[in-house]
Amino acid sequence: MSPPTRVVGRPYEKVDAAAKVTGQTRFADDLVLPRMLHCKLLRSRRTHAILRRVDVSRAAALPGVLAIATGRDLPIPFGILPVSQDEHALCLDRVRFVGDPISAVAALDEETANEALALIEVDYEDLPTIASIEQAVETPFPRIHDYGDRDNFHKLVSMEFGDVEEGFARAEKIYDDLFFYEGNTHLPLEQHAALADLGPDGKLTLWSSTQTPHYVHRALAKVLEMPAARIRVIATPNGGGFGGKSDPFNHEIVVAHLSRVTGRPVKICLTREEVFYCHRGRHPILMRARTGVRRDGSITAMHFQTVLDGGAYGSYGVASTYYSGALQTVTYPVPVYRFDGARVFTNKPPCGPKRGHGTPQPRFALEAQLDKIAVDLGFDPAAMRLSHLQPPSSITANFLRIGSMGLGACIEKVVAASGWKERRGRLPRGRGLGIACSSYICGAGLPIYWNAMPQSGVQLKLDRSGGVTVFCGSTDIGQGSDSVLAYVVAEVLGIDPFDIRVVTADTDLTPVDLGSYSSRVTLMTGNAALQAAERAREMLVAAAGEKLEIPGSRVALAEGRVFDVEDPDKGLSFVDAVIAAESKFGTIGTVGSYTPPPSAGRYRGAGVGPSPAYSYSAAVVEVDVDPATGIYTVPKIWIAHDVGKCINPVLVIGQVEGSVYMGLGEAMMEEMAYRDDVNGNVMHKAPSMLEYKSPTTLEMPEVVTLLVEDPDPNGPFGAKEVGQGPLLPIPPAVANAVFDAVGVRIDEIPVTPEKIARALKARAAGQPARVGPASFPTIPYPDAVRIPTPAEGGDGRARDLAATGAGGVRKADR
Amino acid sequence: MLRLPRFRYFVPRTISEATAMKADSGSGSVFVAGGTDLYPNMKRRQQTPAAVISIGGLPELRAVDFSGDGVAIGAGAILSDLENDSRIREAYPGLAHAIAEISTPLLRNMGTIGGNLLLDTRCNYYDQNFEWRQAIDFCMKKDGQICWVAPGSPRCLAVQSADSVPVLIALKARVLLVSAADRREIPLEDLYRNDGIDYATRKPEELLTAVWIPRPDGWRAAYRKLRRRGSFDFPVLSVGAAVRREGPRVEEARIVLGGVASAPLRLTDAEERLKGRPLDEDSIRDAADAAARPSRPMDNTDFSFLWRKEMTKKYVASALRALTGAEGGRG
């Protein structure tokens, strides 16, 4: 048992709550500087074309226009991953989707900038376009990029953990199913905005609504060819990110460049349509799941194949590809496992990381297939899952190290709360219940670019006024990471979290934290903050112990005092303890940092999947389907989440509900839909908040959130993630509930009324009661890299390197 | 952000000042009431008037007058006021319901009934930013030559999408149109033309001043709207149905579809099938069957047009069913 906590685990307000609810938070677009110019981007009106001519002379002559940039001004490529540096701030000689930026104008106001855009002349020479996975597979030429594994395949991977053939031979039944998960986008309420200012000292500052100021910093230094030391990136509070603001973006580089050219501050705020073009959202994935099981429902082998529709650029895509095969093994034992993954380029806005990054799609496939297996074998789907759980403190076939594992408790809680056993099968016509489970990483084990430095750093300053300031590179995207820093430090130093000042996300002032992605922040910055605070505590204890003439072991810190545990009246105020410490040690500043434990896998691709800890969730969804129309509603959802330990239960519940909301939107309606039938273009069908359908409060059901606290030894106070994991079980639980309600399988996300109606019609006509993909294209997956599993005595390395010519112990792709 | 184009802005104080301003400013000017349709369209450059005459604040246009025969509703009446007007809820519950289905509470606080009746027709090749439409090379509704929904079509097929219209037509509403030189009253039905571009018979200089609905006199109306979400969304199929019964039998019925053509669509066949029969499952099924054929939605809104067509029957049946109760149901 850990000692009782005073701040951690309590429902404190967020430290930035008052500013948010009174409208005083300063988002990037709220910033105004004297002499500020406004920037607008001219975006491609063709889908795939060579840029023959970009003539800005007429635009440049327009009064009020101060600068114009084109691709030639910024020719150095960039991209979030070192292996896919395939973007340009402005397209150089080729456009790859409708919305690719070609030119940028800085003008006195937005209207003038818009007028100038209309005067820029562009000559395009059209190239064939690729609108879908199938087209990309069938179209080796022209290539959208001249790098990538081959043709229009950006990435092709294949790995086999253990003897999969033998595993299938041991199966008593083999299930082979196809699934599709449509792409969707983050839809943050705040549109991306950035403001750049080249100061008189020749130093550049960029304020931007970004989740990853550190990576933006690196990209700016690279493309602008400026020493990073002269660039400062400040991430403004994000009005929603969800992964959509995790890449360095062309508009950020462009305003920095234009500020350098004009010597004036330059701001850009994207329109909603442009946000759809930035995208980096959920990859559409076509999936094939082959799973061998024994009659008791245990899995003997799994072969999982994916093809991701990547859109026009790399973004995080290589990681996304690996993620689509990484976490199948962490919920239920999969003794041997093969994964084949592919990512294709298409002429659409680039896909990237969205909440759950690369894993909601395979999780949907896996959990929908398990539902079919349970029904087929005659098991209660909840009970079948419960009797085959990956054990805690174990290692999976693909070398993921599981710590605490509360999935069993999660299942039991949602089953009990939803009345699963009593109500399932006894509901009125059209009503149904579905269950699904999931797991997610708490921070990627490896950084995006190879380095041996910490992934998160915290500096703590204590001064003689008693003031405590926490400095950390982490970015608050609304999830509450600033608050978590304050809570952790307050807990250790025994003070009120609201007395702490939190300074974050400023590359000049704060030590590096890699950013708000992969659910890494609470675990990693929390651990770094814990270390920094404990170091400060030691100094306070030593100084106060001396002053109070008691051994350090008797000194306690709580409620703003530093006192003798054996005689609590004897003590110092926190301020006096800091003064004593500063008198004894000099100026007080401590640091903490966090580096995840090394991963067990040493094979190529082992960089994706390992994490210090895994969160677990289970959800039961109730649906009410009208069999006459296919229209359905979701009256209620029960979800249990193993968060390890709540740093703040209110924030945890908020993240669970937000995840449920987002997952439900994906499950029911959200679609990045395109049309490729107009004027030779591939067009986003509805780049607007009205026509990109995302649920309103009216679609949001009652959500019963049940928390499971199974502390993980790697988490600060045992805490694990909650920002992404609870999204994962929702789409499959919806599909499974629809089956329970009306007996049709929708093997495709979103589950729309039209698809249900179609499946019901098919059934009435004596055809399979299913809507979903009918075939899987032939993909030139490479020969599998073979990695013996831990159970087979594997050491995490690949076997027969020479035979396959691929893989080995090279640094993993990330 | 999206910026409005430059335009001149006039604020008349009376109806006659408004029509005079209109006469003076010519064809490049338009009226605006709540602006919830016009201004977004201007930001997207679907409409680029040189001058805008704001009639939203005219007190004369805001009245809801029950003193005569039926009710006269000023064109400038705010949607949320109408939705919450107890007299309208009492006398025309189907209309109150239809109005409550428009968009969101926020937009209903700005939007007017007149603006709703004259709402632009909609199409997802057209309701897009200028740059998007430029990329498809525009369509004939604005700046282009072709109809992308049906490239062979000689006319625009953009969709009638105003929620209040089907019920109002079912209730035999009439509208008053006033210009500097003239004034005329026409059945609401006649305000529309099945042409996505030239969708209203209102002359450009005419101000819509009021909509008049006859006394209920045994008429009950109901409204059904198909859309993806419970708020925000325009109808992609809608049904306004009204019946007048004498005893158990239907004396007269009026059924109007919205969201499937460029004008509201009267379902006269379906209406006929109800006449003289009790409103029960049998007659409702017959009427619904007759509704399916004339409903020919195009692929230019949310949802697939095939499914929208299929839904016609179910939605007509559902609207009629709402009228079977003794109360006539809250449509």
Ligand SMILES: Cc1cc2nc3c(=O)[nH]c(=O)nc-3n(C[C@H](O)[C@H](O)[C@H](O)COP(=O)(O)OP(=O)(O)OC[C@H]3O[C@@H](n4cnc5c(N)ncnc54)[C@H](O)[C@@H]3O)c2cc1C
């Ligand atoms: C996000 C969104 C969702 C919406 N959803 C719906 C919906 O679900 N259902 C629906 O029906 N509508 C919807 N609307 C459209 C609109 O809000 C309503 O139709 C509203 O009633 C329009 O009224 P208004 O006063 O704002 O019209 P305005 O924008 O002021 O005018 C609309 C048109 O009518 C003309 N006009 C207005 N008043 C007069 C008059 N008295 N005489 C002559 N011409 C006039 C204007 O010139 C203009 O062409 C939506 C709009 C938005 C932006």
Ligand code: SF4
């Ligand atoms: S129906 Fe045809 S012409 Fe009319 S708006 Fe749509 S695409 Fe344009």
